[in-house]
Amino acid sequence: MTTVAIDRLTKRFGQIEAVSDLSFSAKPGRVTAFLGPNGSGKTTTLRMLVGLADPTSGTATIDGRRYCEFEQPFHTVGVLLDGGFHPGRRARDHLRILATSVGVGNDRIDAALEFGEIGYAASRRVGGFSTGMKQRLGLAAAMLTDPPVLILDEPLNGLDPEGIQWLRQTLRNLADEGRTVLLSSHVLAETEQIADDVVIISGGKLRVEASMNELTGRLTPSVRVRTPQAAEAGKALIDAGHVVAAGDGPDDFIVEAAASEVGELLGRAGIVLHELTPQQKRLESLYFQLVDPAAPPPDDPGLAPATTSPEGS
Numbered sequence: 001m002t003t004v005a006i007d008r009l010t011k012r013f014g015q016i017e018a019v020s021d022l023s024f025s026a027k028p029g030r031v032t033a034f035l036g037p038n039g040s041g042k043t044t045t046l047r048m049l050v051g052l053a054d055p056t057s058g059t060a061t062i063d064g065r066r067y068c069e070f071e072q073p074f075h076t077v078g079v080l081l082d083g084g085f086h087p088g089r090r091a092r093d094h095l096r097i098l099a100t101s102v103g104v105g106n107d108r109i110d111a112a113l114e115f116g117e118i119g120y121a122a123s124r125r126v127g128g129f130s131t132g133m134k135q136r137l138g139l140a141a142a143m144l145t146d147p148p149v150l151i152l153d154e155p156l157n158g159l160d161p162e163g164i165q166w167l168r169q170t171l172r173n174l175a176d177e178g179r180t181v182l183l184s185s186h187v188l189a190e191t192e193q194i195a196d197d198v199v200i201i202s203g204g205k206l207r208v209e210a211s212m213n214e215l216t217g218r219l220t221p222s223v224r225v226r227t228p229q230a231a232e233a234g235k236a237l238i239d240a241g242h243v244v245a246a247g248d249g250p251d252d253f254i255v256e257a258a259a260s261e262v263g264e265l266l267g268r269a270g271i272v273l274h275e276l277t278p279q280q281k282r283l284e285s286l287y288f289q290l291v292d293p294a295a296p297p298p299d300d301p302g303l304a305p306a307t308t309s310p311e312g313s
């Protein structure tokens, strides 16, 4: 069982505390999304995890060991971090050099190219690759040793919708095989369909560590109501204790409640309905609330903050 554990990790660059007393874990068989805005400390954390930066204090371990304590870390951890491509080198040669340095055979190169679905460009120079193609080659490189742990910094960046779908399915399959998959992103909604667990940081500090189910369960359902009797309908809902916000026009509004409840209540009040549409779960607005630097960090990052206030207009 290869768990990734971040324990009271801190990293200072001079005056800047990039990572502050951060603790969380990523577990085998699960995809963990590591989220936070630009500059929140994601890459710094992942770099410490794979021995590219030294913690100021605290530890980052894989299977209880620091990266530098592994004799052959590449066989345990596949890593995708920015850059590292020689533009004049062909994709296959890039992988061949890596394969030689980590001691795996040519068969793994073909498997990795196949994994990244980048075999068609194997003999092209990386300098001519698109962002998405480089991302796929990076993912192929991370899978060279068929490792039980994958640490991927922004793997969704630069992928087209088809590529995102491919990566989602691929990471799901890898986790289902029992691997530990930790990927960073700054778009919570983008990881909604991939991640089992979510870790959100802001300003180097932990804001939330929860399962995706726990997180989405915290979202208040809301419904768009369109009716020629908007004022009457709004009053009936407010009288029943619901929060109502303005919609796009005079005949519609948004109410924080489940569609069934709203429909029944307005039906009893004899209101004519032209539309009753459950709103998309507003994960993104929850995310913005969680990473708001003005908000105090939650006492219990697994539970707080307990409420959301979806914007209605």
Ligand SMILES: Nc1ncnc2c1ncn2[C@@H]1O[C@H](COP(=O)(O)OP(=O)(O)OP(=O)(O)O)[C@@H](O)[C@H]1O
Residues within 6 Å of the ligand: 013, 016, 017, 018, 036, 037, 038, 039, 040, 041, 042, 043, 044, 045, 186
């Ligand atoms: N080598 C360094 N020297 C000085 N400051 C650094 C260094 N590396 C990172 N930082 C600072 O640490 C903070 C966290 O940066 P980091 O790259 O970890 O953020 P991130 O969450 O990965 O952001 P992004 O979403 O933009 O990739 C930033 O303030 C950054 O400027």
Ligand SMILES: [Mg+2]
Residues within 6 Å of the ligand: 042, 043, 044, 153
């Ligand atoms: Mg980064």
